[in-house]
Amino acid sequence: MRKPFIAANWKMNTDSQYAVELASGLEKAIADVKGVNVAVCPPFVYLQSVAKSLSVDGNVAVGSQDVYFESNGAFTGEISCEMLKDVCCSYVITGHSERRHVIGESDELINKKTIAALEAGIKPILCIGELLEEREADKTSQVCERQLREGLKGISEEQLAEVTIAYEPVWAIGTGKTATSQQAQEVHEFVRGVIADLYSKNAADNIIIQYGGSAKPKNTKELMSCKDVDGLLVGGAGLKVDSFSEMVKITEELYK
Numbered sequence: 001m002r003k004p005f006i007a008a009n010w011k012m013n014t015d016s017q018y019a020v021e022l023a024s025g026l027e028k029a030i031a032d033v034k035g036v037n038v039a040v041c042p043p044f045v046y047l048q049s050v051a052k053s054l055s056v057d058g059n060v061a062v063g064s065q066d067v068y069f070e071s072n073g074a075f076t077g078e079i080s081c082e083m084l085k086d087v088c089c090s091y092v093i094t095g096h097s098e099r100r101h102v103i104g105e106s107d108e109l110i111n112k113k114t115i116a117a118l119e120a121g122i123k124p125i126l127c128i129g130e131l132l133e134e135r136e137a138d139k140t141s142q143v144c145e146r147q148l149r150e151g152l153k154g155i156s157e158e159q160l161a162e163v164t165i166a167y168e169p170v171w172a173i174g175t176g177k178t179a180t181s182q183q184a185q186e187v188h189e190f191v192r193g194v195i196a197d198l199y200s201k202n203a204a205d206n207i208i209i210q211y212g213g214s215a216k217p218k219n220t221k222e223l224m225s226c227k228d229v230d231g232l233l234v235g236g237a238g239l240k241v242d243s244f245s246e247m248v249k250i251t252e253e254l255y256k
């Protein structure tokens, strides 16, 4: 059985004090949770203090929201996988829709970042998802398939075992409009099919596919009850110990 994985993407939020309070508060709140993998993804500048505030054998891992694919050199403003590892990051989000659509990252760049992470031993959370106009034009599958195929280019089946896919319909992010569980399930099942096609049935059966987009305690049970939804990538509701820990606990309960 796939172990559920819930991650909080803090985006460009928190300050140095709150970041540490949030991470350590969360660690305390879910200290007894064993059946769910949990990660928090703070802004770059707080990664180190957040990682230091967490216990080494605790159950909250640290992830970054972005990375650059080169290891070092003249890349002003960028952060490498080696630097992320140096501050105890075990995950990195690649291809988030805000990086695709606000910053303008291409499938090719996202692919390079995902490969760099895998080569450095950091687990990528590769985000995919359609815009509202793409859904309305019936292009959801086409867009998700392209983002998957391009994002995973050159990645072996063995490496894929370290990859999480996050399906985040762009129209559901930060809007309060969650995809219905049926909409989420439909795309998740489709994604698993693409993975089976690209790799194998075994790879498809084992890959963790998170849903993201206005996920909160109120809709966690419904979303996590879908056959192909294995976790959540949480924005807003991940910024409070109470709401995020509630989502983790609801999930643990469901998987018992």
Ligand SMILES: O=C(CO)COP(=O)(O)O
Pocket (backbone or CB within 6 Å): 009, 096, 168, 172, 173, 174, 175, 176, 212, 213, 214, 215, 233, 234, 235, 236, 237
């Ligand atoms: O983009 C998201 C997580 O990466 C989702 O954000 P919200 O949960 O705030 O909609």
